Amino acid sequence: MSKDNQILEELTSKEYEHGWSVNFEADEAPIGLNEEIIRWISAKKEEPEWLLEWRLKAFKTWQSMTEPTWANVTYPKIDLQSLRYYSAPKQNNKPKSLDEVDPELLQIYERLGINLNEQKKLQGIAVDAVLDSVSVATTFKGTLSKLGIVFCSFSEAVKEHPELVKKYLGSVVPMTDNYYAALNSAVFSDGSFCYIPKGVRCPMELSTYFRINAANTGQFERTLIVAEDEAYVSYLEGCTAPQRDENQLHAAVVEIYAAKNAEVKYSTVQNWFPGDKNGKGGIYNFVTKRGICAGDHSKISWTQVETGSAVTWKYPSCILKGDHSIGEFYSVAVTNNYQQADTGTKMIHIGKNTKSRIVSKGISAGKSQNSYRGQVQVMKRADNARNFSQCDSLLMGDRCGAHTFPYIDINNSSAKVEHEATTSKIGEDQLFYCNQRGISTEDAVALIVNGYAKEVLNQLPMEFAVEAQKLLALTLEGSVG
Amino acid sequence: MLTIKNLHASIEGTPILRGINLEVKAGEVHAIMGPNGSGKSTLASVLAGREEYEVTEGEVTFKGKDLLDLAPEDRAREGVFLAFQYPVEIPGVSSTNFLRTAINQVREYRGLEALDAVKFLTMMKEKMKLVEIDQKLLSRSLNEGFSGGEKKRNEIFQMAMLEPTLSILDETDSGLDIDALRIVSNGVNQLKSKDNATIVVTHYQRLLDYIVPDYVHVLYKGRIVKSGTKELALELEEKGYDWIKEAIDSEATV
Numbered sequence: 001m002s003k004d005n006q007i008l009e010e011l012t013s014k015e016y017e018h019g020w021s022v023n024f025e026a027d028e029a030p031i032g033l034n035e036e037i038i039r040w041i042s043a044k045k046e047e048p049e050w051l052l053e054w055r056l057k058a059f060k061t062w063q064s065m066t067e068p069t070w071a072n073v074t075y076p077k078i079d080l081q082s083l084r085y086y087s088a089p090k091q092n093n094k095p096k097s098l099d100e101v102d103p104e105l106l107q108i109y110e111r112l113g114i115n116l117n118e119q120k121k122l123q124g125i126a127v128d129a130v131l132d133s134v135s136v137a138t139t140f141k142g143t144l145s146k147l148g149i150v151f152c153s154f155s156e157a158v159k160e161h162p163e164l165v166k167k168y169l170g171s172v173v174p175m176t177d178n179y180y181a182a183l184n185s186a187v188f189s190d191g192s193f194c195y196i197p198k199g200v201r202c203p204m205e206l207s208t209y210f211r212i213n214a215a216n217t218g219q220f221e222r223t224l225i226v227a228e229d230e231a232y233v234s235y236l237e238g239c240t241a242p243q244r245d246e247n248q249l250h251a252a253v254v255e256i257y258a259a260k261n262a263e264v265k266y267s268t269v270q271n272w273f274p275g276d277k278n279g280k281g282g283i284y285n286f287v288t289k290r291g292i293c294a295g296d297h298s299k300i301s302w303t304q305v306e307t308g309s310a311v312t313w314k315y316p317s318c319i320l321k322g323d324h325s326i327g328e329f330y331s332v333a334v335t336n337n338y339q340q341a342d343t344g345t346k347m348i349h350i351g352k353n354t355k356s357r358i359v360s361k362g363i364s365a366g367k368s369q370n371s372y373r374g375q376v377q378v379m380k381r382a383d384n385a386r387n388f389s390q391c392d393s394l395l396m397g398d399r400c401g402a403h404t405f406p407y408i409d410i411n412n413s414s415a416k417v418e419h420e421a422t423t424s425k426i427g428e429d430q431l432f433y434c435n436q437r438g439i440s441t442e443d444a445v446a447l448i449v450n451g452y453a454k455e456v457l458n459q460l461p462m463e464f465a466v467e468a469q470k471l472l473a474l475t476l477e478g479s480v481g
Numbered sequence: 482m483l484t485i486k487n488l489h490a491s492i493e494g495t496p497i498l499r500g501i502n503l504e505v506k507a508g509e510v511h512a513i514m515g516p517n518g519s520g521k522s523t524l525a526s527v528l529a530g531r532e533e534y535e536v537t538e539g540e541v542t543f544k545g546k547d548l549l550d551l552a553p554e555d556r557a558r559e560g561v562f563l564a565f566q567y568p569v570e571i572p573g574v575s576s577t578n579f580l581r582t583a584i585n586q587v588r589e590y591r592g593l594e595a596l597d598a599v600k601f602l603t604m605m606k607e608k609m610k611l612v613e614i615d616q617k618l619l620s621r622s623l624n625e626g627f628s629g630g631e632k633k634r635n636e637i638f639q640m641a642m643l644e645p646t647l648s649i650l651d652e653t654d655s656g657l658d659i660d661a662l663r664i665v666s667n668g669v670n671q672l673k674s675k676d677n678a679t680i681v682v683t684h685y686q687r688l689l690d691y692i693v694p695d696y697v698h699v700l701y702k703g704r705i706v707k708s709g710t711k712e713l714a715l716e717l718e719e720k721g722y723d724w725i726k727e728a729i730d731s732e733a734t735v
Contacts, residue, residue: 428532433569435553436529436562437583437639438590447582451573451622 018271028217029086035059038186041086045155045189048162058175058185065179071342072371072403073311075284078249084217085187089131126151128192128208130221138192140204150195151206154222157193164195168226172255172292172319180251180313181288184220188253191221196231196262205461207236210252212272212283218249225255227262229295234265236464247275247310251286260295260322265303267460268316269468272308274475277366279338282310289316293325293351301328302345303459305468307475310339315373317346320354320382327356330456332468334449334475335368335400344374344405349385349415358389361453364400365476371403378415385415393423394452396445396476446473482507482678483548483647488539489703490527497523499703500539505647508675512689512714513682515700516722521682522566524700525651528680529563530556543647557583558590562645564636566652568624576619576635577605580642587643608641612668630661637668648672649680654688666691686718701729 029040038059042052067077089102126140128151144151150161157165175185192208212219227233237254250272258264266289275282285308291300302316318327329345347356356376364370370393378385393402404421426448434444450457450469457465488501497520505511515521527534528541530553541548548556571579585595596604609616612634624632633653640648650669654662669692673679681692689697689711697714699707701722706729707713717725 427569429569430571432529432531432553433565433571434579434583436557436565437579437643438554438557438587439583440554440586443582443586447574447579448571451571454573 018273027086027088027090028084031082031084033080033083033085033187037085041187041189044086045158047158050166051158054170054175055186058182059187061176062179062182062186065176065182067179071313071373072369072405073313073340073342075247075311075340078247078284080183080249083249085220086189087217088189126204126206128153128206130190130192130208130210144202144204147200147203148197149200149202150193152193154188154191154193154224157224161193161195164226165193165224168224168255168257169222170255172257172290173253173288178288180286181253184222184251184253184288187218188220188222191223191252193223194225194233194235196227196233198228198259199230200228201231202233205234205236207238209238212248212250218251220250221252223252223254224257225264225266226257227259227264227298229260229262231259231262232264234461235267236461237266237268238271247282247284248273249284249286250309252288254287254289254316256291256300258291258293258295258298258300258325261297262295263299263301264291265301266291266316267464268302268304268306269460269464269471270304270306270308270312271471273310274308274339275310275337277337279310279367282339283308285309285312285314287312287314289314290319290346291317291327292319293322293327293354295325296322296351297324298322299326299328301326301330301459303330303456304332304343305453305456305460305471306331306333306341306343307471309341312339312341312343314343315345317348318356319348319350320356320385321350322354323351324353325351326354329356329358329360329374330459331360332363332453332456332472333361333370333372334363334472335365335370336475337366337368339366339368341369342371342373344372346375346377347387349376349378349382349387352381352383353385354382355386356388358387358391359455360389360391361456362391362393362402363396363449363452363472363476364393364402365396367399369401369403371405373405373407375407375409376417377409378412378417380411382412383414385412385417387415387417389417389419391419391421392452393421394449395423395425442473445476449473449476482544484542486540488524488527488541489537490523490534491537492523492534496537497534497703498527501700501703501705503698503705505678505680507646507678509696510673510679510681510692510694512692512694512697512711513680513700514684514686514697514714514717516726517684519700520703521684521700522651523703525563525649525680525682528556528649529553529561554586555590557643557645558587560646562640562643562648564633564640564648564650564653566655568627568632568636570625570627571623572625574623575621576623576638579623580605580639583639584642604642608638611641611671612638613664614638629656630658630665633657633661633665634668637665637672641668641672644672646677647680648677649682650692651682652684653681654683654685662688662691686714689714699725701725 038055128138173181196202256264272283300318320327327347333341333343335341360372362370372391376387391404431444483505485501485503490498513521614634694711698705
């Protein structure tokens with residue numbers, strides 16, 4: 001066995017850290033997918049009539065749609081009728097404040113390193129904790145509401161701010177957008193809602209931590225972020241799931257709306273269970289994320305560190321409608337063992353003088369397949385549009401694959417679009433060089449990978465960046481001997 | 482300090498080293514010279530533990546330990562340093578970060594506490610003077626976009642930081658102009674002490690004007706065929722390698 005392969009063997013033998021699950025009494029929908037189930041979910045959440053109608057309409061559309069097959073991933077057909085679409089931990093009384101939340105639930109998050117206790121919590125990050133189908137707690141709501149910022153679970157937003165939800169829900173990702181977005185629109189259970197009023201700079205990072213606990217249950221959350229004129233918010237999303245032999249479906253929708261001069265930064269550290277080293281189990285992560293720079297001079301920036309999931313299908317995108325608006329996409333996607341990732345972005349230039357920047361860093365190890373798929377579209381009226389794309393692939397070993405699918409569609413001759421791509425291998429030379437200076441091979445891999453991904457990791461808020469660095473090292477631990 | 486006995490090594494089944502014997506004591510400087518393809522760089526790589534080379538026979542002891550039994554990183558932690566002929570680039574990793582990781586892993590192996598940032602930087606500032614290296618260079622990605630001379634200077638700077646007991650300089654003079662050669666050699670000379678030893682692998686005698694060896698060995702076809710003092714190097718400079726080659730080759734045919 002060559003040295004590379006040995007290293008890979010060792011890396012791949014690393015266990016997933018968040019693979020545990022907890023038993024608690026759950027409030028569950030019956031298994032299966034039909035109109036009744038959708039009515040059941042809507043009733044459970046005491047939703048207004050218009051939202052039920054919206055769900056049912058999405059469901060009807062979805063029924064006429066077929067699953068997309070263009071992505072560079074293969075997986076057995078998912079039997080959507082065998083899934084459960086709602087599972088929530090039973091809480092006797094609806095907790096009104098953090099103090100009333102079942103300590104057992106809070107402990108789940110503590111074990112994941114997320115402390116929901118505001119006093120103990122580091123200043124600067126407010127958390128919405130979503131477990132399976134519901135939000136169990138949101139911190140710093142009081143502090144934020146003084147500034148007029150709404151940060152709460154989606155269900156709560158439907159009750160407290162129906163006019164905002166009604167106005168923006170589906171405005172960026174229409175319910176008919178694609179197969180999984182339509183499914184999500186029909187059955188979504190919870191998620192986070194965030195509204196930053198005009199002229200307000202959100203003083204702390206807002207974050208949602210998604211955790212799947214229940215078996216055999218799909219997670220369909222929905223996140224909606226609205227930044228009014230001159231508003232600013234930085235939003236973080238983290239996700240983990242228990243280790244199970246069956247595959248689980250996670251089909252989320254995230255919508256971002258940025259008005260004039262508004263700026264939204266959205267960062268994700270995705271660490272869903274990736275399946276074991278033989279490719280058994282793991283999350284199917286089929287997610288639609290899109291933001292619209294609706295106002296002039298607005299900016300949306302996506303940063304993602306994708307290390308988990310058995311199959312990922314995800315293209316956080318920007319519609320650059322406002323003149324002078326800016327869209328950014330920074331991504332590190334790591335695949336190991338039998339993981340498959342097909343991820344990238346779409347930058348749609350509609351307004352004049354719009355700019356977009358794409359930096360994608362793929363890292364493949366084991367027998368995994370890692371694809372970048374990105375589209376840059378410049379519409380007829382988008383004078384002086386600028387795009388810069390850089391897509392790098394790093395291969396570890398000789399049994400994995402890296403693929404790049406760039407699509408460029410220009411309808412305005414003043415556009416300037418640049419695309420750079422590189423493919424490299426972690427060389428035995430690099431590893432030997434590190435070894436010769438006394439650095440162990442595992443640490444050498446971590447050093448090289450973090451160096452490679454630096455440009456993207458630098459975009460993350462400090463606290464997250466450190467976590468992400470550790471996570472990268474952990475995901476690839478043992479991949480070189 | 483270092484004893485090499487009857488060392489044979491091959492790459493992909495082709496024998497390169499065919500019975501090397503060498504004894505290096507603390508405080509000594511040994512030069513290994515020889516024509517292209519004689520096995521000089523292979524010897525350096527085998528001592529450092531590069532995996533493509535298979536040791537087929539012989540033994541190497543370093544400070545009483547079986548060197549060949551140690552992983553490359555443990556050889557480094559025991560005090561073996563190789564200045565590479567072609568230093569490797571690591572994008573996105575600064576020299577500073579790289580060295581700090583290395584030093585702290587070496588210290589951990591030796592049961593020492595990790596150096597904190599202040600102590601590390603103080604040490605760096607001190608050692609930077611040895612090879613006249615600029616701090617700006619050290620905050621850049623390791624060796625990326627460095628000139629040939631900067632790469633070699635950085636190697637010697639790393640050597641200064643890691644304070645090895647045995648330094649092996651593999652063709653450190655290649656690609657250096659006369660000024661860089663002087664700076665690099667100067668650094669090496671200042672690091673010399675009675676407790677450490679240096680093996681200088683080189684093709685030309687030029688470097689040995691600056692780093693004066695106690696012993697010179699000529700490697701040819703995987704064996705040390707002639708040993709002597711620094712005068713041997715001068716003789717080689719004057720006469721080339723052909724007279725040695727001829728002597729050995731005619732012996733072999735008899």
